[in-house]
Amino acid sequence: MARYHIETYGCTSNRGESRAIESALRDAGHYRVEEPEEADVAIMNTCTVVEKTERNMLRRAKELEEETADLIITGCMALAQGEEFREEDVDAQILHWDDVPSAVTNGECPTPGPGTEPVLDGVVGILPIARGCMSNCSYCITKFATGRVDSPPVEENVEKARALVHAGAKEIRITGQDTGVYGWDKGDRKLPELLDRICSEIEGDFRVRLGMANPGGIHGIHEELVEVFDRHDKLYNFIHLPVQSGSDTVLEAMRRQHRVDKF
Numbered sequence: 001m002a003r004y005h006i007e008t009y010g011c012t013s014n015r016g017e018s019r020a021i022e023s024a025l026r027d028a029g030h031y032r033v034e035e036p037e038e039a040d041v042a043i044m045n046t047c048t049v050v051e052k053t054e055r056n057m058l059r060r061a062k063e064l065e066e067e068t069a070d071l072i073i074t075g076c077m078a079l080a081q082g083e084e085f086r087e088e089d090v091d092a093q094i095l096h097w098d099d100v101p102s103a104v105t106n107g108e109c110p111t112p113g114p115g116t117e118p119v120l121d122g123v124v125g126i127l128p129i130a131r132g133c134m135s136n137c138s139y140c141i142t143k144f145a146t147g148r149v150d151s152p153p154v155e156e157n158v159e160k161a162r163a164l165v166h167a168g169a170k171e172i173r174i175t176g177q178d179t180g181v182y183g184w185d186k187g188d189r190k191l192p193e194l195l196d197r198i199c200s201e202i203e204g205d206f207r208v209r210l211g212m213a214n215p216g217g218i219h220g221i222h223e224e225l226v227e228v229f230d231r232h233d234k235l236y237n238f239i240h241l242p243v244q245s246g247s248d249t250v251l252e253a254m255r256r257q258h259r260v261d262k263f
Contacts, residue, residue: 010047
């Protein structure tokens with residue numbers, strides 16, 4: 001049994017990754033402590049967007065290294081820029097999200113079973129429906145950490161949503177690097193079907209919020225989404241859809257997959 005301390009930085013998708021790590025650790029009998037000084041291992045789930053964020057990640061990693069026995073660094077900065085931690089002589093394991101649970105106790109931590117109780121943020125359940133995107137934006141380093149979209153089956157995500165509701169979630173936050181391209185890697189975009197099934201098949205008093213989607217991905221399914229939103233009051237009338245710029249010249253330089261007219 002290990003005492004772990006976990007810190008998460010960045011977007012809702014990253015918080016979802018941390019919830020998955022915690023579920024696996026808790027299922028294995030480990031327990032969380034609030035202070036790194038009390039932990040056998042500290043887990044730092046990093047973000048990387050701008051230089052200021054990167055400096056903050058390096059500073060906090062150095063602090064955690066001094067405050068705890070063992071340090072594991074994961075997340076976007078660890079996966080895309082792991083060499084920066086090494087250059088700062090941070091004594092830590094740099095790991096993919098999926099590899100963190102087994103590393104906590106040297107490979108003795110089992111993967112979570114289907115009955116694992118999900119970890120909630122109050123009454124909010126975070127549901128990362130896929131990892132990665134289909135874009136190649138000129139300014140984005142996150143893609144080096146997450147890769148191209150990798151979509152689990154719709155049924156798997158519906159069951160995860162059901163588990164969150166049964167655990168007490170009043171709000172399900174659908175998240176990912178680009179929710180609009182969910183299923184694209186399997187040949188058919190599945191976001192409308194997923195939202196429809198969560199709202200129609202899961203009993204309970206809850207709402208659903210659709211997170212980060214790139215305009216280029218949403219455009220091809222927007223009519224289907226309109227129909228799903230119209231059918232289900234459980235869906236917030238909201239989509240996180242960044243315009244980024246009102247200039248086609250800038251959007252082209254950014255290598256975004258949309259232009260002003262499409263948005």
